[in-house]
Amino acid sequence: MNWHVLAARAADDKLASNTIVLDVGDVVGITDHFIITSGSSRRQVRAIAEGIEADLKLVGGPSPKRIEGLREAEWILLDFGIFVVHVFGEETRRYFDLERLWQDCNRVEWLETN
Numbered sequence: 001m002n003w004h005v006l007a008a009r010a011a012d013d014k015l016a017s018n019t020i021v022l023d024v025g026d027v028v029g030i031t032d033h034f035i036i037t038s039g040s041s042r043r044q045v046r047a048i049a050e051g052i053e054a055d056l057k058l059v060g061g062p063s064p065k066r067i068e069g070l071r072e073a074e075w076i077l078l079d080f081g082i083f084v085v086h087v088f089g090e091e092t093r094r095y096f097d098l099e100r101l102w103q104d105c106n107r108v109e110w111l112e113t114n
Contacts, residue, residue: 010055042073
């Protein structure tokens with residue numbers, strides 16, 4: 001199952017913005033994919049993270065091995081082992097610019113095309 005794709009879609013269901021999925025497996029070695037997304041407020045950042053976890057659980061998917069940043073809700077990291085989700089507030093995402101740091105990694109198409 002492509003759990004990383006389902007996580008990206010769950011973020012999208014919570015109206016996350018600019019969601020991307022990166023194939024980092026060859027570079028990082030400890031995980032296969034990064035999902036990077038953002039919300040416009042702390043409340044939305046928290047809702048996105050909680051929505052991803054709940055949606056995956058609903059379909060029998062993995063649970064996070066570790067969650068960081070939930071209380072502050074500026075950058076929440078959900079470590080599922082086989083993939084890692086980064087849910088940012090918009091300003092924090094611009095500051096850390098993970099897309100630039102991992103620009104050599106391939107992007108994974110996750111949107112359904114009809």
